[in-house]
Amino acid sequence: MNDSMEHWMEELLRKDDGERMTDKQTRIVRAAIEVFAEKGYSGAATSEIAQRAEVAEGTIFRHYKTKKELLYAIVSPIAARLIEPFVLRDLYPLFDTPHPTFEGFVRAILDNRIAFIESNIKVIRIMLQEVPFHAELRDRFLGVVGQRMLPRIARALEHYRAKGQIEAMPALTTIRLAGSSLFGYLITRFLIAPDDWNDGEEREATLQYMLRGLGYRASETTS
Amino acid sequence: MNDSMEHWMEELLRKDDGERMTDKQTRIVRAAIEVFAEKGYSGAATSEIAQRAEVAEGTIFRHYKTKKELLYAIVSPIAARLIEPFVLRDLYPLFDTPHPTFEGFVRAILDNRIAFIESNIKVIRIMLQEVPFHAELRDRFLGVVGQRMLPRIARALEHYRAKGQIEAMPALTTIRLAGSSLFGYLITRFLIAPDDWNDGEEREATLQYMLRGLGYRASETTS
DNA sequence: TCGAATAGTGAGTGATTACTCACTTCCATT
DNA sequence: AATGGAAGTGAGTAATCACTCACTATTCGA
Structure with a gap:
């Protein structure tokens, strides 16, 4: 059921x-x-x-006063929690101790988000479906992403870039590229080809693709 | 209008x-x-x-007998043409003369698909919206992609892999990774951030990301 | 010029829609 | 045990839905 x-x-x-x-x-x-x-x-x-x-x-x-209010009641908390981990993760300094390498950083985010989306796939599907038709929903979501999530990721990226671990590139571009790869992995896994899916291999291939694509080098300088 | x-x-x-x-x-x-x-x-x-x-x-x-028939009349021809170029391009041998390098190959597909999607964005949006709710639509689309498009791309990839221009990797994985990057580029450009978009830079960054991610090397052997 | 096929019309149909409201049931606090 | 407020009900409503049909207008080959 x-x-x-x-x-x-x-x-x-x-x-x-x-x-x-x-x-x-x-x-x-x-x-x-x-x-x-x-x-x-x-x-x-x-x-x-x-x-x-x-x-x-x-x-x-x-x-619920209206049908739309029922929709929002379902979608809003999930939308918030899609972003939350980035916010929380930033509270205890993400920069030094937890992940000395960019690879560790990406791997942690990847695992974390995969797990979350895995257990919320239905509501996330509803969100993706309805966001184009509900301006209020879209604005709220993009607002939070743009104002809270992106700047924090950008700061983290700047840290690894300064250490010479990744290629110099506008932060938003980096996020878009890596985000697309994560997104594509999830779409394919959950929506397009849920069968015939060797998750271990595909996850690793995606990670390697992202790291190579962003020009990851294990380390040059030490912090 | x-x-x-x-x-x-x-x-x-x-x-x-x-x-x-x-x-x-x-x-x-x-x-x-x-x-x-x-x-x-x-x-x-x-x-x-x-x-x-x-x-x-x-x-x-x-x-149109029903409203659904009207939807299909609009969506079907575009769905077919989303895929067609790959099929056509394969007719005159794609392998040797047209694009000696994998980079040229990818760049050609990128430009081609961007142009097509650019001028059909509305119908493609409808397609993306409705495909989850219409099993017939989804099956037809995935059927054509799976049976006509993927095998041909796979053959082309094998060619470049044999020349040592890209990393060895299952063809479907390669296609998924590169496809995600293309898809993410288009979604961001047309749906998320149609303003504040430096297209030349973003397109080039996406291409470089894809090539690096797939382990592109200019050439090792000559054909 | 005619005739028949096709294109176009719009009032009308029953089904379904989101939502209301007068009402009953439940339950915690006195 | 009494009581007041919240939870739950389901018949009812006006609006809207996709679709029909009897009809007129247009087109075009013979």
Whole structure:
């Protein structure tokens, strides 16, 4: 029936004020994720969501004023958590102790993000589907990415570049290139070819491609 | 009003049997592209398409039995042409004369695909949006890619690998990695950051990233 | 010039849509 | 045990949906 939403669910299933949701409320959210993922936002009928949640249709609108509010309630927390690790990781200095090499840095991010996306694939799919049609959603997401995530990654990159471990290149370009490779890996693995997939090999090949592409050299100067 | 669909339009605007479309029919197709791109397939109302085409709603259903058939009529020819150049390019031998180096090969594909996608961005957006929801569409697309495009690229890659110009790696992995970079470039350029975009620099950086990532060496053996 | 086929029309249809509201049920606090 | 507020209900509603059909207008070969 369901699969991989267990851990984050517990955190998603609180209201903004921290109160726990009732049983029926969690069933509504679960059902909505299912139906949005299958049919898209416009194609999903609130009547079907209610049916799958085994709940009266009115119950949905008791908790969410509109269908769009239900969508946002599902997508927003995941969007935030897509970015969070970069923010957190920056709190204890990322620069020196944790990863002396750029390779270690990239490998850590890769593993971390793969794991997260792996267990949130459904909601992320909904997000990717709907972002083009909801200006508010897009602006909020791009805003957070642009203002919080990118600058921090840029700072980390500058560190490794200064150590001569990677080629000089505008930070945004570096992020775009490496991001595309990560993104392509995930899309292929989860959406295009979930079968016939040797994950160990593909992951390593992707990593090597990224490192070579960015001109990684083990080290020249020591910090 | 409209912008970049001029050249392929002339070819799209024939029926399967080659007959030309009437004026109203072309207006329907144009309007449908607009509305599908803005609202998605489910979110698009046939009444709005008719309105924008300045046509009676019944006229749409005279030419297309259902709304879904209208979608397919728009998307199918573009899906085919996304792949076609690889097929054609292979007809006159790609291996020797045209591009002695792998770099030239990649650069040619890059330029070719960029130009095509640039002038078909709207329909491609529709395709990307709707493919997840229409199994028939997805299967047809993946079928053509898997059976016609991938084997031919794989053969070309084998050629350059044999000449020692690129690293040994499974062909599908190579294609995925290079494809991700191309895809990421296009997504960023057309969907995420159409402003603040130095195209010359970004295109060159992407190319270099791809070549380095695949372990490109100018040449070792001569053919 | 005619006739028949094709293109185009728009009011009309039943189904479905998101959402409302008067109502009942549940439960924590007194 | 009483009570007030929140949770839950489901029939009902106006709007919108994709699609039909009886009809008119246009085109074009004979």
